[in-house]
Amino acid sequence: MNKIVLHATDLDGYLRDSDKEKIARADSMYETSLACCKAIETASTPAEKEKAEAALVESAAQIGKFLKHVCSEEPNIHVYSFETPREQHGGASRIIAKLRDPRTSHEEFLYFIQRAYELMFAHVYSDAALPRKRSIITKTPVTFPIRNYAVHRIPDVDEMIKNTVMCVMLRGALLPSIIISKEIQEYSSDDHVTPFALFRIKRDDSKSEKNMDYILDLDRSFFNLEKLDGKDLIFADPMNATGGSLVTIVTYLKKQGIHPKSITFINVISALKGSLRIVRAIEDASVHTLWMDPSLNDQAYILPGLGDAGDRLNGADTSVNSRNMIQLMADYGSGIINLYRAQVKEIEQTVLGY
Ligand SMILES: O=P(O)(O)OC[C@H]1O[C@H](OP(=O)(O)OP(=O)(O)O)[C@H](O)[C@@H]1O
Ligand SMILES: O=c1cc[nH]c(=O)[nH]1
Numbered sequence: 001m002n003k004i005v006l007h008a009t010d011l012d013g014y015l016r017d018s019d020k021e022k023i024a025r026a027d028s029m030y031e032t033s034l035a036c037c038k039a040i041e042t043a044s045t046p047a048e049k050e051k052a053e054a055a056l057v058e059s060a061a062q063i064g065k066f067l068k069h070v071c072s073e074e075p076n077i078h079v080y081s082f083e084t085p086r087e088q089h090g091g092a093s094r095i096i097a098k099l100r101d102p103r104t105s106h107e108e109f110l111y112f113i114q115r116a117y118e119l120m121f122a123h124v125y126s127d128a129a130l131p132r133k134r135s136i137i138t139k140t141p142v143t144f145p146i147r148n149y150a151v152h153r154i155p156d157v158d159e160m161i162k163n164t165v166m167c168v169m170l171r172g173a174l175l176p177s178i179i180i181s182k183e184i185q186e187y188s189s190d191d192h193v194t195p196f197a198l199f200r201i202k203r204d205d206s207k208s209e210k211n212m213d214y215i216l217d218l219d220r221s222f223f224n225l226e227k228l229d230g231k232d233l234i235f236a237d238p239m240n241a242t243g244g245s246l247v248t249i250v251t252y253l254k255k256q257g258i259h260p261k262s263i264t265f266i267n268v269i270s271a272l273k274g275s276l277r278i279v280r281a282i283e284d285a286s287v288h289t290l291w292m293d294p295s296l297n298d299q300a301y302i303l304p305g306l307g308d309a310g311d312r313l314n315g316a317d318t319s320v321n322s323r324n325m326i327q328l329m330a331d332y333g334s335g336i337i338n339l340y341r342a343q344v345k346e347i348e349q350t351v352l353g354y
Pocket of ligand 2: 172239300308309
């Protein structure tokens with residue numbers, strides 16, 4: 001057993017007093033939402049339910065305003081819905097709502113995760129590269145009167161991606177990481193496939209936030225330390241709750257003498273606490289999230305959240321049924337595997353060591 005464990009108490013000291021005040025305020029605002037949720041659940045007439053729903057809508061609006069204000073003072077925290085034009089918010093909101101809904105099927109969940117990460121790639125890379133663009137010339141199937149070629153101008157992301165390594169926090173981050181890597185490949189001028197580093201990191205679900213253990217299982221991780229030094233590390237994990245999992249990996253890397261050039265953490269939902277902790281604990285880290293949620297429950301799950309992202313993406317991973325990496329990828333199905341052929345090959349080589 002070759003495990004690195006970070007305890008909840010190791011995370012003490014990163015947050016500033018002013019951060020703690022903001023988190024406490026968001027928690028207390030979310031108490032109001034929870035009271036509305038209770039009123040919705042217990043309403044005995046349609047009118048009572050309608051009143052409770054209106055109160056929930058108002059509470060969510062207040063929380064949104066507060067979080068936006070907090071993030072406006074944080075240069076390294078980027079929330080898609082706070083930074084993009086209003087016209088784009090509806091689409092992001094729809095995706096998050098579908099991901100939150102327990103009725104969303106497994107296949108639909110994968111589909112909406114894919115859409116979420118396409119938006120996030122645009123926000124973090126292709127939109128950010130503008131106005132730099134390059135021309136691509138594409139052959140079309142139309143050959144009469146002669147073979148046709150079309151010209152398109154696409155954002156030039158080459159400078160931004162050339163030094164990157166895709167770091168995967170297994171299991172929840174596997175598909176998101178593959179998607180971001182694929183987007184990088186599609187936008188690069190040389191069909192660039194990111195190197196991969198795979199970290200098996202797990203929170204101990206039997207613990208609460210206050211006594212949480214974050215366990216990095218080195219026997220089930222696959223990476224070459226030397227290939228991480230001086231690199232721009234991308235971590236694409238759908239959920240950032242306490243920030244503890246990422247801090248565990250980065251602390252371990254630094255103790256091994258690895259100094260990443262930058263760390264880009266790309267989430268679907270990031271809690272306020274996890275966002276602040278990452279940017280305080282890790283130098284040169286930036287958090288980019290499609291959505292920010294205000295609070296955590298005692299088990300360190302995000303509120304309102306979407307439940308266990310790893311389980312919803314990959315199925316339950318009990319100790320009796322602990323699937324290995326190659327099995328996990330096979331389980332995504334042949335359709336997805338074909339789409340992400342280059343990434344799957346790169347991951348297989350990293351895992352199998354050839
Ligand atoms: O910000 P934190 O408090 O560290 O929580 C976030 C982590 O929790 C989830 O993984 P989990 O431990 O559930 O493992 P899984 O990916 O196998 O589901 C998620 O995918 C993140 O990696
Ligand atoms: O709410 C949460 C928190 C951590 N990990 C998840 O998958 N969901």
